[in-house]
Amino acid sequence: MNTHTLQSHLTDGEFSFANRMQCIPKSFIREILKVTAQPDVISFAGGLPNPQYFPVEALKNAAIKVFEQDGCNVLQYAVSEGYKPLREYIAMRYKLTQNLDIDPDEILITNGSQQGIDLAGKVFLNPHDKVLLESPSYLGAIQAFSAYEPEFITVDLQADGIDTNALKMVLANQNIKLMYAIPxxxxxxxxxxxxxxxxxxxxLLSNSNTILVEDDPYGxxxxxxxxxxxxxxxxxxxxILLGSFSKIASPGMRLGWVAADKxxxxxxxxxxxxxxxxxxFLSQRIIYQFLMDNDxxxxxxxxxxxxxQQRDQMLGCIHKYFPQQVKYITPEGGMFIWLTLPQGYNAFDLLQKASEQKIAFVPGGTFFLEGKGQNTMRLNYSNTETQQLEEGMKKLGSILWEWMR
Amino acid sequence: MNTHTLQSHLTDGEFSFANRMQCIPKSFIREILKVTAQPDVISFAGGLPNPQYFPVEALKNAAIKVFEQDGCNVLQYAVSEGYKPLREYIAMRYKLTQNLDIDPDEILITNGSQQGIDLAGKVFLNPHDKVLLESPSYLGAIQAFSAYEPEFITVDLQADGIDTNALKMVLANQNIKLMYAIPxxxxxxxxxxxxxxxxxxxxLLSNSNTILVEDDPYGxxxxxxxxxxxxxxxxxxxxILLGSFSKIASPGMRLGWVAADKxxxxxxxxxxxxxxxxxxFLSQRIIYQFLMDNDxxxxxxxxxxxxxQQRDQMLGCIHKYFPQQVKYITPEGGMFIWLTLPQGYNAFDLLQKASEQKIAFVPGGTFFLEGKGQNTMRLNYSNTETQQLEEGMKKLGSILWEWMR
Structure with a gap:
């Protein structure tokens, strides 16, 4: 038997990838996260939930229960739309929390809401179709949509949401296929x-043919x-409303959903x-059991x-340690604080200085499509413990004072 | 607050879906499976592993262990390429079982090998690129590739694999981007x-630029x-070699992998x-723990x-109960037996007759792209118990004798 590997006709680097692959921006955040993976770095860069609040014991018990009660079924192939009782629960929760009427058959279970974004792109976008984004926007959405080679149109965010005057103009003048927003x-x-x-x-949208992809991981x-x-x-x-168990239960289980017209x-x-x-399917069954057995x-x-508490602490640190010229937005939920440095200060330069003192964050320019926001930055507060948060913010404050002198 | 839902500008059916959605064939098998979901139907239609051999207890114990030993981590976000020790295990197993050298960094963990097919399409295919398929082929692959709007070229399967003479001709005359095969x-x-x-x-492929997608769920x-x-x-x-834990551990956990050049x-x-x-990530960790603690x-x-045993029983039934004009291929592994009826007999007609007697199978025409194979059919033997298998095959035999008289 000839087990010798044949010499390939392809020479190095000759793979001919699809055009779409050149359209997907690389995640700068993932690059930062790699650099900051060392344990002695205080990182405000990630977007991770605090694992301290994962319901480990409750999910373990739910797992034991589904294995014991229905082991063969939970390990078998299952329907594409997702476990019906789980879809019923999600529909019921929309009714209870928002008085929103959604039929369980209007729900599809996905691998996190990221897959909901991808499927929206897959189902709706032809190349060159227009996708409207908030500016700045979620990088994962830009990546997911990019694979379908759309044209992106951006509308600025203001302190109370998207600039609706600009939105009106855009919708009047352009044929927007999808609008993506995280309200x-x-x-x-x-x-x-x-x-x-x-x-x-x-x-505004009701007078257009535009489909809204409303992403709600943090609601x-x-x-x-x-x-x-x-x-x-x-x-x-x-x-198309997207939801997720990532921020309220576990992101590692990759469970989200799409709620949309049948x-x-x-x-x-x-x-x-x-x-x-x-x-x-195993994870769907575990999370459903968890939802049944816990509040x-x-x-x-x-x-x-x-x-x-973590947000309040970080806001307090900004007051205590940062120069007043650094402006911030107080978030009323979620996991991030957005800062704006004075004009002319570049947050990528700040990251450079901060890295040297083992502090990390994400420069805001990363989240804009057209080179804007170089003086903005994103801080995550959900995944840093009290003492580290204080220490990291204090150091970052010193760097800022020094830099802006 | 106005909570009245606005009248949408869209009238019914006006959603403007992407062109690719018209290219994806609906799964006829899923339609059959819905019909045959009643418990009194004896179905040879599915392609499901036998749940009796799922390692329920071992996976339960693995789950308890990962929750207890590393609960917070297994529930957190994880790296896109997959859990490194699991990738190392897969590489090690290729070395042990096939003496095949694969670096763990040449492996990506996917949601079953189905996602491996999808990602191969996503990464390589521009619209109208040519994809070569065995004829007949796996319907899930046709669906996955179809989303990238390729042109399909088919080459017949013979009893010992693809028709290499025809393959040579096709490769010489056409620029094939991907070839998909299940050897x-x-x-x-x-x-x-x-x-x-x-x-x-x-x-033949080494003299071309064609990339082979070698799907190996049953190896x-x-x-x-x-x-x-x-x-x-x-x-x-x-x-690009695709593998899966679906047939050797659990399909519901949706874990497969891609092994390919870096x-x-x-x-x-x-x-x-x-x-x-x-x-x-939870499932990756559970399956890895299972692999560590079990042989x-x-x-x-x-x-x-x-x-x-199930295959042998089904072959025995074909000998005992089926007319000799029905030809079959003896599989040396996997889960299916392929039958060919005499020319002029349509397996869709047979399915009609069989359904009336609560027997189901998949007409082979479903697996061909160009209307061929109307007289072929696929029987699954892995997921039917001894007595039912005997009874179902006996009935199917009677129907065949009656029909071919």
């Missing part, structure tokens, strides 16, 4: 849409006790089958209280 | 490539004790990030022995 505690800015901007956005992590309604509430048929869901199921048949809202309260 | 116990035919055809295929489930080498053994750099893996990691960030080869032996 609650946006990543990276922490900004939330006011109720007026939610309604205005829905009104449950809100600190005021006054949650805002989804834009889907006002623009049902035209809205015609859209039907196409997404076809795309989902073609992509990976179905989402991890999710109590668990979420713990996370909210903890993150609110 | 071991193919779905749907059960056919395996002889060693000569493996080497011949590698030789470990072989009955002769003489496993064949992967084509990747002869054509390393040009081969340059290809680098692109696939970018695509994987954009698609769903990473594969379910996989012993577990696989049990499955092989059981499936071999």
């Amino acid at each position: 609650n505690f946006q990543n990276p800015t922490g900004i939330s849409y006011s109720i007026e901007k939610r309604i205005a956005t829905a009104n 449950s992590i809100e600190f005021t006790g006054k949650p805002m309604p989804s834009i889907k509430k006002f623009l049902n048929k035209q809205t 015609k859209i869901i039907a196409q997404m199921i076809v795309a989902k089958q073609a992509t990976d048949l179905h989402s991890n 999710l809202e109590t668990h979420i309260s713990q996370i909210k209280n903890a993150y609110k | 071991n116990f193919q779905n749907p035919t059960g056919i395996s490539y002889s060693i000569e055809k493996r080497i011949a295929t590698a030789n 470990s489930i072989e009955f002769t004790g003489k496993p064949m080498p992967s084509i990747k053994k002869f054509l390393n750099k040009q081969t 340059k290809i893996i680098a692109q696939m990691i970018v695509a994987k990030q954009a698609t769903d960030l990473h594969s379910n 996989l080869e012993t577990h696989i032996s049990q499955i092989k022995n059981a499936y071999k």
Whole structure:
């Protein structure tokens, strides 16, 4: 038997990849995270939930239960749309928390909400179709959509949500296929849409053919006790609402969902089958058992209280340690604080200085498509313990004072 | 607050889906499976592993262990390429079982091998690129590739693998971007490539720019004790080898992998990030713990022995109950037997008759792209218990005798 490997006709680097691969931007954040993986770095760069609040014991017990009660089934192939009782639970929770009517058959379980973004792109986008993004926007969404080679149009975010005047102009003059927005505690800015901007956005979109992809990974992590309604509430048929268990239970289990019109869901199921048949069924069953045996809202309260304390501590540190010229937005939920340095100060330069003192964060320019925001930066507060947070912010403050002297 | 839903500008059915959605064929098998989901139907239609041989207890114990030993980490976000020790295990197993040298960094963990097919399409295919398929081929692959709007070229399968003369002609005359093949116990035919055809295929491809996607979900489930080498053994750099835990541990956990040149893996990691960030980390950790605490080869032996018995029983039934004009291929592994009815007999008609008697199978025409194979059919033997298998085959035999009289 000839087991000698043949000399390939291909010479090095000759692989002919699809054009779309040149369109997907590399994640600068992942690069930063690699650099900052050393244990002695204090990192505000990540976007990770605090593992201290993962319901480890409860999920373990749920896992034992599903293995013992239905082991063969939970390990078998399952339907593409996802476990029906889990879809019913999600629908029920929308009804309870938002009085939002969603049929369980309008829900598809995905590998985290990231896959919801990808499937929206797969189902709707032809090359050169226009996708409207908030500016700045979530890098993962830019990556997911980029694979379908769209043209991106951006509209600025203001302190109370998207600039609806600019949105009106864009919608009037351009044929936008999808609009992507994170109305609650946006990543990276922490900004939330006011109720007026939610309604205005829905009104503007209702006069267009544009489909809204409303991404809501952080909606449950809100600190005021006054949650805002989804834009889907006002623009049902035209809205693809994405949700996730990543921030309220576990991101490693990769479970999210899409809630959309049945015609859209039907196409997404076809795309989902073609992509990976179905989402991890064992994890769907474990999370469902966890939801049955525990009070999710109590668990979420713990996370909210903890993150609110961490946010307050970080805001306090900004007051104590940072020069006043550094402006910030107070987030009312989520995991990020957005800072703006005075004009002319570049956050990439600051990162350079900070890295030398083993502090990390993400320069905000990363989240803009057209080179804007060089003087902005994103700090994560959810995943740093009290003492480290204080120490890291103090050091960062010293660097800023020194630099801005 | 106005919570009234706005009247959408879109009227019914006006969603403007991407062109690619019209290219993805619907799965006829899923339609059959829905019909045959009733418990009193004896179904040879599915392609499911036998849940009786899922290692439920061992996976439960592995799950408890990872929750107890590393609960916070297994529930957190993880790297896109997959858990390194799991990739090292897979590389080690290729070395042990096939003497195949694969670096752990040449491996990407995916949501089952289905996602490996999708990512190969995403990374390589521009619209109208040519994809070469065995005829017949795996429907899931046709669906996955279709989303990238390629042109399909087919080459017939013979009893010992692909028709290499035809393959030579096609490669000489057409610029084929990807060739997709299942050299071991193919779905749907059960056919395996002889060693000569493996080497011949590698030789032909080595003179082309074509990348081989070698899908191997069934390779470990072989009955002769003489496993064949992967084509990747002869054509390393040009081969994307796909593997899966679905048939040897659990399909519901959706864990597969891609083994390919580092340059290809680098692109696939970018695509994987954009698609769903990473594969379910909890499941990766559970399966890794399972592999550490149990002997996989012993577990696989049990499955092989059981499936071999089931295959032998089904072959025996064909001899006992079917008219001699019905021809079959003896599979030396995997889960399927492929039958050919005499010319002029349509297996879709047979399915109609069989359904009335609550027997199901998949008409082979489903697996061909151009209307061929109307007189062929696929029977699954892995997921039917002894008595039912006997009863179902006996009934199917009676129907055939009656019909062919």
